Amino acid sequence: MNKEIIRFKNVVKSFGSNLVLDKISFSMFKGELTAIIGKSGIGKSVILKHIIGLLRPDSGEILFEGEPLSCMSEKTKHQLKKKCSYMFQGNALFDSMTVFDNIAIPLTEASRFPLFEIKKKVENIMEKLDLEGIESRYPAQLSGGMQKRVALARALITEPEILLFDEPTTGLDPIRKKEAHRMISDYKDKFGFTGVVVSHEIPDIFEISQRIAMIDNKKIIFEGTPQEITESVHPVIIEFLSK
Amino acid sequence: MKRIKNNITAVPFIFLGEKTLKIIKKLGRVVILFAKGLFFGFIPPFQFSKIIDQIYFIGAKSMLLICLVGSFTGMVLGLQGYYTLVKFGAEGMLGTAVALSIIRELGPVLTALMITGRAGSAMAAELGIMRNSEQIDALKTMNIDPVRFLISPKIIASIISFPLLTAVFDVIGILGGFITGSLLLGIDTGTYFSSIELNLVISDISEGLIKSIIFASLVTAICCYYGYYTHKTRAGFGAKGVSQSTTSAVVTSSVFIMAGDYVVTSFLL
Numbered sequence: 336m337n338k339e340i341i342r343f344k345n346v347v348k349s350f351g352s353n354l355v356l357d358k359i360s361f362s363m364f365k366g367e368l369t370a371i372i373g374k375s376g377i378g379k380s381v382i383l384k385h386i387i388g389l390l391r392p393d394s395g396e397i398l399f400e401g402e403p404l405s406c407m408s409e410k411t412k413h414q415l416k417k418k419c420s421y422m423f424q425g426n427a428l429f430d431s432m433t434v435f436d437n438i439a440i441p442l443t444e445a446s447r448f449p450l451f452e453i454k455k456k457v458e459n460i461m462e463k464l465d466l467e468g469i470e471s472r473y474p475a476q477l478s479g480g481m482q483k484r485v486a487l488a489r490a491l492i493t494e495p496e497i498l499l500f501d502e503p504t505t506g507l508d509p510i511r512k513k514e515a516h517r518m519i520s521d522y523k524d525k526f527g528f529t530g531v532v533v534s535h536e537i538p539d540i541f542e543i544s545q546r547i548a549m550i551d552n553k554k555i556i557f558e559g560t561p562q563e564i565t566e567s568v569h570p571v572i573i574e575f576l577s578k
Numbered sequence: 579m580k581r582i583k584n585n586i587t588a589v590p591f592i593f594l595g596e597k598t599l600k601i602i603k604k605l606g607r608v609v610i611l612f613a614k615g616l617f618f619g620f621i622p623p624f625q626f627s628k629i630i631d632q633i634y635f636i637g638a639k640s641m642l643l644i645c646l647v648g649s650f651t652g653m654v655l656g657l658q659g660y661y662t663l664v665k666f667g668a669e670g671m672l673g674t675a676v677a678l679s680i681i682r683e684l685g686p687v688l689t690a691l692m693i694t695g696r697a698g699s700a701m702a703a704e705l706g707i708m709r710n711s712e713q714i715d716a717l718k719t720m721n722i723d724p725v726r727f728l729i730s731p732k733i734i735a736s737i738i739s740f741p742l743l744t745a746v747f748d749v750i751g752i753l754g755g756f757i758t759g760s761l762l763l764g765i766d767t768g769t770y771f772s773s774i775e776l777n778l779v780i781s782d783i784s785e786g787l788i789k790s791i792i793f794a795s796l797v798t799a800i801c802c803y804y805g806y807y808t809h810k811t812r813a814g815f816g817a818k819g820v821s822q823s824t825t826s827a828v829v830t831s832s833v834f835i836m837a838g839d840y841v842v843t844s845f846l847l
Contacts, residue, residue: 430707440720
């Protein structure tokens, strides 16, 4: 088994009186693609937002390579954030910027690379993701699939060690969905990142993931391999997988 | 606490206390957002290109509007001032009346109100849409401080643009007064301008410019606050949230401009 990289330990999160996560505990491992599955609106994206630091747990702990996030200095957190990238469900592309600027922004604003090097890196990633020729277009001028690829390019440009995908296939047709899954899997092999994917694309997501965590009723009810989940006799899992 | 809540006479005090705490919390957030934005403006790497973009948007693109409002304000003041002063045989003081009214009061106030309507609402809407479409969260995930990236250039650009636009408003307004007072109603051109030269002192001009800098800070802080915290408005997310935060930004800024004008005038007089 690979080295544990992220661990949720009894994490509780509520928004007002709405309890979303109730003492959830599970782990993600280096170099693996972990899929978080579950019904819509159950708190899958909330888990991802805790990893990237957009949300903080009410109680419990998130550990990065064994070190609690709450005990880290701001500088360490900053360094850690540099290792992570997040691909939003709605892409979160900057609509008043061109595709080139959207992809380049993590480097132009948060790194000290010279401009010519940034240009080279952007061109390189655009070529790898078949995005050539659309540098000067705006996100609104692109198809849904292209927007996804631009968002992926932006997430990959910093060569992250951990990449978080929030429902990367939402709004795509079945063919594009398969393509997106294959793309994530291929790029995971190519770039060697650790991936966490929030998805409800069952069973497609099992083909590209090494680990599955299923959330239901505010708790993690399953943690294991895709094979183990398909063999599970848990009634909620059986019902979820059969639909 | 439960006993107090059950006591019917305590209800208005509880309501008042909760409202007051809410307002204080809101004011605290506005001040922190503004202070952070201003602070980042003086910390390298400096964002010159973004500041210039914002000066173009807030300043240069507001020029026509300011010129129009300034000229008509000056023209109305010329007419009204003449009508009043002629009753006392003091129409020769029209230039002073127009210039002092514009430079000390109307210039900074009307300029701030006009920019609030044009650029302030745009700031709130832009930030609100960015908040709703998770663009602000995206910046955070990329280790980019959204206050530095989005708000700081707006604050610096406003502090530069407001006094300059106020100065333009003042000049155009005085010329507007000249058009009605001298060209239409027959006051001697020399009398009009020499009365301004004789009675206007540098502190009148500096008071107007100080006011414009204060209004720039108020307008940017309020408009950026409402946009940035769109998700915390009653309507919350979506188009309604953006529309509510934009309306609140313009209304609150306008009220604060008028209230601020009274406070600043009472201190500077």
